[in-house]
Amino acid sequence: MHVPTAVIRPQLVIGAQAPVPTRYGMFEMVVFRWGDAPDPETGLSPDHVALIKGDVRGQRGVTVRVHSECLTSEVFGSLKCDCREQLEAAQEEIARRGQGVVLYLRQEGRGIGLANKIRAYGLQARGHDTVDANRLLGLPDDARMYEAAAAMIAHLGIASIRLLTNNPEKIEALSKLGVQIVSRAPSIIQPNPFSAPYLDAKRRRMGHALPSEDLTESALGEAIGDAE
Numbered sequence: 147m148h149v150p151t152a153v154i155r156p157q158l159v160i161g162a163q164a165p166v167p168t169r170y171g172m173f174e175m176v177v178f179r180w181g182d183a184p185d186p187e188t189g190l191s192p193d194h195v196a197l198i199k200g201d202v203r204g205q206r207g208v209t210v211r212v213h214s215e216c217l218t219s220e221v222f223g224s225l226k227c228d229c230r231e232q233l234e235a236a237q238e239e240i241a242r243r244g245q246g247v248v249l250y251l252r253q254e255g256r257g258i259g260l261a262n263k264i265r266a267y268g269l270q271a272r273g274h275d276t277v278d279a280n281r282l283l284g285l286p287d288d289a290r291m292y293e294a295a296a297a298m299i300a301h302l303g304i305a306s307i308r309l310l311t312n313n314p315e316k317i318e319a320l321s322k323l324g325v326q327i328v329s330r331a332p333s334i335i336q337p338n339p340f341s342a343p344y345l346d347a348k349r350r351r352m353g354h355a356l357p358s359e360d361l362t363e364s365a366l367g368e369a370i371g372d373a374e
């Protein structure tokens with residue numbers, strides 16, 4: 147699918163496009179530039195990515211994963227969260243269906259930036275959960291914005307989406323921005339002993355639609371079982 151180079155809105159510009167072979171098959175990668183320059187406070191890059199499979203223009207119910215950057219898991223293999231596995235599962239599913247889009251948004255650490263996220267990890271290492279760690283730093287629980295995602299969906303001409311997410315705020319934010327969401331599909335990753343407290347906090351404190359069992363106990367139980 148060719149996406150014409152254009153200044154779409156004052157804030158959104160298509161920078162580049164090329165096919166990229168991935169371990170899940172071939173995707174078309176389109177880079178969108180959002181805003182003029184990295185935020186001087188956070189250093190956040192305005193470059194977002196659409197990883198496209200198949201023809202999505204004018205299509206309804208296109209499978210879309212709106213995914214926020216997580217350097218720790220996606221580059222370094224951190225086990226503290228489910229981000230990397232969610233991204234991989236989305237690519238895998240989209241490849242299997244032969245149609246869909248991953249929108250990869252450069253808003254690390256739920257929008258607080260990498261340094262703040264690592265500060266928050268320092269507090270989590272001392273027993274605070276993901277929400278309290280942000281608050282102790284004087285930062286919002288979730289600082290993400292989805293204007294760029296909505297503009298990218300509009301530019302790709304996608305009529306409506308089937309969104310892969312467990313996060314009700316993501317659904318609400320995208321809907322408010324005019325994205326037509328026809329259905330939601332869960333993105334459930336089996337917890338490991340390090341991610342279990344984080345997934346549990348996402349469920350209890352951030353309202354994510356995750357299994358209601360005590361994830362910490364079950365993951366720790368499994369890990370203990372494995373070690374025996």
Ligand SMILES: Nc1nc2c(ncn2[C@@H]2O[C@H](COP(=O)(O)OP(=O)(O)OP(=O)(O)O)[C@@H](O)[C@H]2O)c(=O)[nH]1
Binds near residue numbers: 312
């Ligand atoms: N501040 C903070 N950010 C985190 C932590 N763990 C992961 N993240 C960030 O959380 C974000 C997760 O993004 P997504 O997977 O797109 O969204 P989500 O809110 O988990 O919702 P889903 O669509 O259900 O996956 C990424 O930006 C990660 O970098 C943490 O402990 N603290």
